[in-house]
Amino acid sequence: MPLDPQVEELLRELAEIGCPALEDCSPSEARRNLASRIDSFSELEDISLTRDGIAPAEELPAGLPSIPYREYRPNDNPVLPALVYFHGGGWVIGDLDTHEGICRALANEAGCAVFSVDYRLAPEHKYPAAAEDCYAFTRWLSENAAEKGIDAQRIAVGGDSAGGNLAAVVALMARESGLSGICLQ
Template identity: 55%
Template sequence: MPPAHPDAEALLELIRAAGRPAFETLSPTEARRVYAAGRTVLQPDPVDVAETRALMAGTVPLRLYRGVGTMPAEVLPCLLYLHGGGWVFGDLDTHDGVCRRLANDARCCVVSVDYRLAPEHPFPAAIEDAAAALAWVARNAAELGIDGARIAVGGDSAGGNLAAVLALMGRDGSLPRSVFQALLYPATDLTMASGSYARITEGVPLTATTMRWFIDHYTPDPASRQDWRASPLRATSLAGLPPALVLSCGLDPLCDEARHYAERLAAEGVRVTALHLGDHIHGLLTMGRLIGMADGITTFVAAALSDAWRTPPGATP
């Protein structure tokens, strides 16, 4: 395993000292409790935004954020955000801090999606909810103060997986087309075929064994892992997708599949910004109280979004 950044190593030592159990040793209910409890330890205090609002896209709960400095009547670009948590845990609150920062730093509207979780709701429930949320936001853009021509999708980990699938669905016409995809240490191949699964087997919160636990809950039928809606890396073509930011971390079993996804996007004609943090662990964006790099990376993601929204589709730069 690559050497860890000092901040990451200090965090790992804190986890070891606390005796936090591995997620795969817990029931999903227990894992949700442990994950939620870590929020106050790992995340900085949430920043103020101009507005938050609870919404419903049919049966799917959403939370809308408008960045500081935006005016109530201002029409804003939008990021539809899908939270991480291995499709098993995570919710609107666990990623509230990230969404607030992105709304402020990108001076935009962020809509966070509280999709259904496995194992109670296995694949494809999460993607069905994410798709319903995107369609609803696009359909109601004017009422929400959103520019319907500037909707991006994004998410971390499992949420990055869902965002990549939404981008594919938009390209193929079954959803509104997104203008950008922010894929933050995403899962892209649930068959666990990449080499980083053999490298990252112990010593970090997300190991290959932990990932197997998540995947088994989300896709209990192994055959479904070949479906591009579960494993977007297995899509026949990535051509024609919107520009992408793909973040990967070296101490992460998802490292190689994230980097491979970025390489395939570029090879198939998609503009890609690929950012690799070789000495960091999976999930760092929700660990900003202890990992100093998290603040700068969140700012970078916001800058990439702002750049994508800078020139409207079809306009001359």
């Protein structure tokens, strides 16, 4: 089956900048390759505020580590709706830096705060580690919404590729656990 023309174009562009095919790399090599070339993919939009933070382990379910995140705010409104964003990368690659461009654009276009979650990656961390991290972060943000300047009843979850899958999983976990405030997926 032939590849989609847009995928063929992307693979050609990656080869032109010297990025080896993913199937020829270990997970750590693929991560390094992506990180070293991320500036080639997009320019970063200006945004009002960007800050890194940590959802501390002591405020998360027992056994989970602290979860790093990056917050993007498009303006200085004291209370904003939020999008909890889970990056793509096949559950193996991607991080806060690789998806900064899309997070800035989403914050600016939607007029909401975006919280990009640095969940644990496979294969070092087996299923369900990524889903647990994403749900725990979403619950933590909901519980700390006032402190974070977020409207607790206007929290959306989303992502690209594997991150889209994680958003669907988090929405289902939220429904099953009775977590309120998730208004969009």
